[in-house]
Amino acid sequence: MLPVNKTTDSLITRDGVRLDADIYRPAIAGLFPVLLMRQPYGRAIASTVVYAHPSWYAAHGYIVVIQDVRGRGTSEGKFDLFAHEVEDGLETVNWAAQLPGSTGEVGMYGFSYQGMTQLYAAAARPPALKVICPAMVGYDLYADWAYEGGAFCLQANLGWAIQLAAETARRQGHASTYQQLYAASRQLPLIDPIPANPRQLQALAPDSFYHDWLRHEQPGEYWRSRSPDLSGVDLPMLHIGGWFDPYLRGNLRLYQEMAERSVFPQHLLIGPWAHLPWSRQVGAIDFGPAAASPVDQVQLRWFDQFLKGQDQGLDRELPVRLFEMGSNQWRSFPAWPQGQTRLYQLTSNGLASIREDAGQLVMREAGEAAITERPTVQDVLVHDPWRPVPALGGHAAAPAGPFERRAIDGRSDVLTYTSAPLTQALHLAGNLWVDLWCEADRPSFDLCVILSEVYDDGRVYHLSQGYRRITAAQSCPPYRIPLQPTCAQIPPGHALRLSLSAACFPAYALNLGTGAALATGRLMDAQVITIVVKMGDNFPSSLGITLAEVKGQDR
Numbered sequence: 001m002l003p004v005n006k007t008t009d010s011l012i013t014r015d016g017v018r019l020d021a022d023i024y025r026p027a028i029a030g031l032f033p034v035l036l037m038r039q040p041y042g043r044a045i046a047s048t049v050v051y052a053h054p055s056w057y058a059a060h061g062y063i064v065v066i067q068d069v070r071g072r073g074t075s076e077g078k079f080d081l082f083a084h085e086v087e088d089g090l091e092t093v094n095w096a097a098q099l100p101g102s103t104g105e106v107g108m109y110g111f112s113y114q115g116m117t118q119l120y121a122a123a124a125r126p127p128a129l130k131v132i133c134p135a136m137v138g139y140d141l142y143a144d145w146a147y148e149g150g151a152f153c154l155q156a157n158l159g160w161a162i163q164l165a166a167e168t169a170r171r172q173g174h175a176s177t178y179q180q181l182y183a184a185s186r187q188l189p190l191i192d193p194i195p196a197n198p199r200q201l202q203a204l205a206p207d208s209f210y211h212d213w214l215r216h217e218q219p220g221e222y223w224r225s226r227s228p229d230l231s232g233v234d235l236p237m238l239h240i241g242g243w244f245d246p247y248l249r250g251n252l253r254l255y256q257e258m259a260e261r262s263v264f265p266q267h268l269l270i271g272p273w274a275h276l277p278w279s280r281q282v283g284a285i286d287f288g289p290a291a292a293s294p295v296d297q298v299q300l301r302w303f304d305q306f307l308k309g310q311d312q313g314l315d316r317e318l319p320v321r322l323f324e325m326g327s328n329q330w331r332s333f334p335a336w337p338q339g340q341t342r343l344y345q346l347t348s349n350g351l352a353s354i355r356e357d358a359g360q361l362v363m364r365e366a367g368e369a370a371i372t373e374r375p376t377v378q379d380v381l382v383h384d385p386w387r388p389v390p391a392l393g394g395h396a397a398a399p400a401g402p403f404e405r406r407a408i409d410g411r412s413d414v415l416t417y418t419s420a421p422l423t424q425a426l427h428l429a430g431n432l433w434v435d436l437w438c439e440a441d442r443p444s445f446d447l448c449v450i451l452s453e454v455y456d457d458g459r460v461y462h463l464s465q466g467y468r469r470i471t472a473a474q475s476c477p478p479y480r481i482p483l484q485p486t487c488a489q490i491p492p493g494h495a496l497r498l499s500l501s502a503a504c505f506p507a508y509a510l511n512l513g514t515g516a517a518l519a520t521g522r523l524m525d526a527q528v529i530t531i532v533v534k535m536g537d538n539f540p541s542s543l544g545i546t547l548a549e550v551k552g553q554d555r
Helices: 054-058 085-097 113-123 141-146 154-172 175-186 199-204 209-215 221-226 248-261 295-308
Strands: 004-012 018-026 032-039 063-068 102-111 129-135 237-244 266-274 320-324 329-333 341-348 359-365 377-383 415-419 426-440 445-454 460-470 479-490 495-501 529-535 542-547
Touching (some): 004 085, 018 054, 032 054, 032 085, 032 295, 063 085, 085 102, 102 113, 113 129, 129 295, 175 199, 199 209, 237 295, 248 266, 320 479, 341 377, 341 415, 341 495, 341 529, 359 495, 426 445, 426 495, 445 479
Parallel strands (some): 032 063, 102 129, 237 266
Antiparallel strands (some): 004 018, 018 063, 341 359, 377 529, 415 495, 426 529, 426 542, 445 495, 460 479
């Protein structure tokens, strides 16, 4: 590895704003490609919460530029969420390509906001940008980031808004505001009169993006104009995600779009990780040494191939690499898995909210006739806003990951449906969904579905989750709820369980049952919601899973 020097330099933008960057260079003579990260959390951090320090990349023969975006760190200007990242990204790529010692070719890396800055820069199509590695991105800001299934991702959005507002207060020297926001970040304000619109954030951060996100509850031009537009963009891309990351659906949306039309390699790597860190321990499960992040080494191969012209054999590898939880090994696929579909139909004696043996998942292969002579049965679920079902792990709550959830499944406002113990290993890989025939006594209600693995000793651990908000305009069952995709091996003797509730608080904003807007709906107006779930030949409520081909390149 090469010795490295660090310096600081600045770009003056088209409108006279100074953007500051730390630059790490090999301390030897020569020309080197540039790796660029643009981020809003202070460039000294440099996303080392998940990546190697930038000096590691520089020591492998790169000029590494870590830049504070506009209005963050020591960069000048006003921070306006994502508003300037296309133009600033274009100028920064052009500036970085012309740094002394640069070959003129640039690659970008980073996750979350730093992943999004790659997409915005790529949207401007700077000729010097040759390869990007977007990780954990919300490609569609509405569907992949702010909302899921039409439900506001409260815990993540509110926590992030408070963090960004605190940084603004720090930059402005407002000590009292900073301290109040710091305290709020440790105990989110979730019990205000308007629970999704806390007074503290209104008072301390009136210009936060959060208020606009809250007001725009439906997809439309507001979201389209702010999401990155990659039409006409084509670059080699390494797409990186995590099974318990809240933005995985964005990574998959981007990967599948690019894989369909790109002339360049598009590879997808998904580990068993939450948003951070990317380590072997996720939630309550240790996924073993293979789960330790390979991302830095994999990215280096991509940069060596597309910025240095070194043949790393990427075109001879299967493009999709997924970590299979359970077997705790990486598996490779020629494309996003689209294997055989298996259905599990929900059955019950009507007591699935009371007894864990009352609700069942009965296997049915795709195309097989429905289970014969099944009369219509129903389970009744009563949601009480005074004691909503709490969030526990998964991809949308903090902390994220798999946790033991028997105590939640034992609540009477949770319906559970459990399969018979498996007689042979079950390999899941790809998309999961639930089709639910149900009705409610209120104009709006939520459906939370969680797929778990039931161990042979009775423990229950989260595998995947889906969430959807139903409004009067959408009231036409069956309701399809996509779950977070997954890749897992379930061993013989274990079982699958589907848990159904009407809340997952505070991961998602509480549905008040009134149809009132999030920005104005009052907690004191929240209604008890009764949901009737129907099953039988005429109402085939079911869980759908995608089975992995067991053969193939496992490692």
